[in-house]
Amino acid sequence: MSGQVDLKAKLGLDVFKPVGDPHIKIRPGMEKDPRLKPAVRLCPAGLYSENEKGEIVLTIDGCLECGTCRLACGTEVLDWNYPIGGTGVQFRFG
Amino acid sequence: MIIVGAGLAGLGAAYTLAGSGLEVLVLERGDYPGAKNVSGGRIYLNPIRDLYPSLFDVAPLERFITHEGISLMAKERSVYFEYSGNELRNEPHQSYSILRSKFDRWLAERVEEKGIMLLTKTRVDEVIRNNGQIAGVVAGGDELGADVVIACDGVVSLLSEKAGLRSRGLAHDFALGIKEVIALDPGLINDRFSLDGNEGSARLFVGEVTHGKFGGGFLYTNRDSISLGIVVGIEDAMGNNPPIDVPDLLEKFKSRPEIAPLIRGGGTTEYSAHIIPEGGFKALGSLYGNGILVAGDAAGLALNIGFTVRGMEYALASGYFAAQAVLKAKESGNFSAGTLGVYKELLEESFVLCDVRNFQETPAVIANPRFFSHYPELIGNLMKDIYTVPAGLKEKIYPTIRKHVTLGELWAMLKDMRGVMKI
Numbered sequence: 001m002s003g004q005v006d007l008k009a010k011l012g013l014d015v016f017k018p019v020g021d022p023h024i025k026i027r028p029g030m031e032k033d034p035r036l037k038p039a040v041r042l043c044p045a046g047l048y049s050e051n052e053k054g055e056i057v058l059t060i061d062g063c064l065e066c067g068t069c070r071l072a073c074g075t076e077v078l079d080w081n082y083p084i085g086g087t088g089v090q091f092r093f094g
Numbered sequence: 095m096i097i098v099g100a101g102l103a104g105l106g107a108a109y110t111l112a113g114s115g116l117e118v119l120v121l122e123r124g125d126y127p128g129a130k131n132v133s134g135g136r137i138y139l140n141p142i143r144d145l146y147p148s149l150f151d152v153a154p155l156e157r158f159i160t161h162e163g164i165s166l167m168a169k170e171r172s173v174y175f176e177y178s179g180n181e182l183r184n185e186p187h188q189s190y191s192i193l194r195s196k197f198d199r200w201l202a203e204r205v206e207e208k209g210i211m212l213l214t215k216t217r218v219d220e221v222i223r224n225n226g227q228i229a230g231v232v233a234g235g236d237e238l239g240a241d242v243v244i245a246c247d248g249v250v251s252l253l254s255e256k257a258g259l260r261s262r263g264l265a266h267d268f269a270l271g272i273k274e275v276i277a278l279d280p281g282l283i284n285d286r287f288s289l290d291g292n293e294g295s296a297r298l299f300v301g302e303v304t305h306g307k308f309g310g311g312f313l314y315t316n317r318d319s320i321s322l323g324i325v326v327g328i329e330d331a332m333g334n335n336p337p338i339d340v341p342d343l344l345e346k347f348k349s350r351p352e353i354a355p356l357i358r359g360g361g362t363t364e365y366s367a368h369i370i371p372e373g374g375f376k377a378l379g380s381l382y383g384n385g386i387l388v389a390g391d392a393a394g395l396a397l398n399i400g401f402t403v404r405g406m407e408y409a410l411a412s413g414y415f416a417a418q419a420v421l422k423a424k425e426s427g428n429f430s431a432g433t434l435g436v437y438k439e440l441l442e443e444s445f446v447l448c449d450v451r452n453f454q455e456t457p458a459v460i461a462n463p464r465f466f467s468h469y470p471e472l473i474g475n476l477m478k479d480i481y482t483v484p485a486g487l488k489e490k491i492y493p494t495i496r497k498h499v500t501l502g503e504l505w506a507m508l509k510d511m512r513g514v515m516k517i
Contacts, residue, residue: 007341010274010365017125038332041339044272044367065130066367067250071265071328082123082252085234086215090129093275093319093364094194 007046011062015090019083022060024069030077031055038072064089095119095420096231096240098218098253100127101194102406103390104246105201106413107420109146112208114421119240120202120210121233123217128198130248132368134271134312134321136296137406138189141445145414154200156316157294158187161287164401165352167301167311168474172352183293191294191314191321192406193275218247221257221386227430228257228385242429244387244416246409249369251392259388260379265329267373267394267457269309272344273323276360280318286356287315298401301470303347305338307331308461311347312403313356320357322348325370327461370405371396375454381441382434387416397449399456399517408446415440455516464510472498 026036036056039048045062048069065088070080082088095111097104100122111118124130136159139150160183163176182188206212220232222239230239231253245253249268254260287295299311308327313320324343331338347353371377371394378394381387389395390409397404419437423429441447476498480491499507 006345010362013362013364014366041337042270042328042331044270044341046341064365064367066270067369068270068328068367070250071263071268071369072332075262082217085123085217086125088130089366090125091132091195091364091366093196094128094132094198094366 011045014062014064015092016062017087017090019060019063019087022058023081023083023088024058024060024063025079026056026058027077027079031057033077035073035077039069042068042072044068095242095244096121096238097244097246098231099246099248099390099392100124100202100212100214101131101198101246101248101390102201102409103392103413103416104244105198105205106146106410107244107246107389107417108205108210108212108413109149109201109208110414110417111420112205112210114424116420116424118210119238120205120212121216121218121231122212122214124214126199126214127202127212128195131194131198132271132273132366133192133194133406134273134314134323134325134403135192135194135406136189136314136403137192138402138404139186139407140188142407142410142414143186145411149204154196155190155192156314157191157289157292158182159189159191159296159314160293161289161295162401163295163297165297165299166470166473167299167303167350167352168471169302171474171478172299172301172470173473173477174352189296191296191316193316193319193321218253221253226384228383240385242385242387242420242423242434244389244413244420245392246389246413247392249371249391251388254379254386254388254392257383257386259381259383259386260394263377264373265332266327267371267377269325269327269370269372270331270340270367271323271325271370272340272367273321273365274344274348274362275316275364275366276320276322276357277318277363278320278357278360282359283315283318283320289315292317298403299347301466303350304343304466305336306463306467307333307338308463308466310466313353319363320360322353322357327372328369370398372398372457374457375450376457378450382419382431382437384431385429385434387419387434387437389413389416395446395450397453397456398460399453400460408450411444411446412441415444415446453517459513459517462510462513464506472503
């Protein structure tokens with residue numbers, strides 16, 4: 001991805017409160033499932049990447065809670081929830 | 095009764111129920127109402143003024159939109175149309191740019207002033223069922239009983255899924271919007287967009303901005319910032335041909351020569367993302383069940399007809415009608431689906447379901463891929479040749495047009511037009 005650095009800087013402008021236990025997880029054993037692949041290009045925060053083993057890895061910090069990965073990949077491969085109340089992104093403009 | 099989500103649908107319902115004698119509790123998972131809410135955004139007020147008399151006179155809206163622009167963006171050129179008129183400058187103004195975190199917070203204060211209880215930082219995890227009836231919710235480990243629940247928990251409505259009123263939804267029926275809010279001096283905004291005072295500009299961009307995929311770019315002027323973003327259909331974005339990197343689309347859009355000078359010197363203050371319902375009438379879930387109603391984005395109430403892209407007034411209106419349905423149910427003391435079904439009747443009699451039904455063919459028609467790459471390129475190329483003055487002889491106008499608009503092209507246009515005739 002060409003804009004990784006820009007994206008990190010952009011996410012740095014947002015207000016986040018730590019979510020603790022990740023609210024979205026790749027279901028165990030599903031890391032290489034092709035259904036996860038679209039998230040790498042679609043996640044607006046660039047939180048999904050593919051490692052050298054061909055597994056999809058998710059970093060939750062910077063999640064904008066849009067739900068794109070839930071629609072694109074599905075709940076068979078993702079255990080998806082919103083972060084608990086009062087945590088996660090807090091938009092000041094919206 | 096419990097309202098889940100302090101967005102426009104939830105706050106609209108709460109505002110309408112205030113003073114009714116009903117005990118209303120609004121639950122919101124954000125730090126404050128609006129903390130999780132994002133729009134493009136622009137709100138159209140005409141359809142909802144009567145439902146919320148005088149509310150908008152003092153609301154923290156941004157600018158009233160007087161300039162409507164649409165740009166066909168080809169790879170190397172673009173063609174821009176702009177409409178403005180006294181009807182847009184004169185009061186009452188039909189639409190305003192809006193920043194949801196500011197607006198929703200303000201509306202929540204009005205709702206609380208009216209005696210409604212609002213609990214923030216509270217995520218709802220489950221619905222409580224009792225003999226086939228939704229009888230409350232579980233939030234933060236606590237069971238909260240209620241005669242009726244209004245699910246206003248947004249486009250990814252986990253609550254209405256848990257209540258069995260809708261499924262997860264198809265990628266085909268949703269688009270992803272990403273946006274930057276770019277701070278800019280109000281005087282500079284007025285100069286760059288030819289605006290006076292608090293006039294505002296709204297621009298849509300179709301074509302290369304999404305690499306030919308369903309969607310487009312948008313720009314709204316706020317009081318002292320610009321909302322600049324991209325919307326792209328999720329199913330389209332998932333496909334290859336060409337593969338696209340969504341965050342990168344916005345960077346490319348910002349660096350276009352048509353956009354860069356408009357935001358020059360501005361600093362991005364926030365980056366956000368949100369999903370938009372695009373499926374229209376055919377993708378609506380159930381709007382009610384035993385002890386539950388669904389309103390706003392949670393119900394899929396949004397309408398994109400190309401030139402106008404709407405959702406927020408449907409949220410405010412459906413919240414209002416959900417509240418009316420609850421009041422009717424309270425009269426009879428019966429909160430079953432049979433009684434709450436009046437909600438759908440109210441929506442059907444109003445602009446909400448009339449619009450969404452009247453435009454039910456629109457999602458299929460505007461998903462025509464030719465609108466997102468072929469036409470922007472065609473019209474761009476045509477303009478290029480019409481405006482070109484070569485070193486030698488200038489070609490006559492009509493042959494220039496026919497070079498681009500061939501018989502085959504006319505035939506294809508006619509087919510596209512047959513789709514457009516349905517809307």
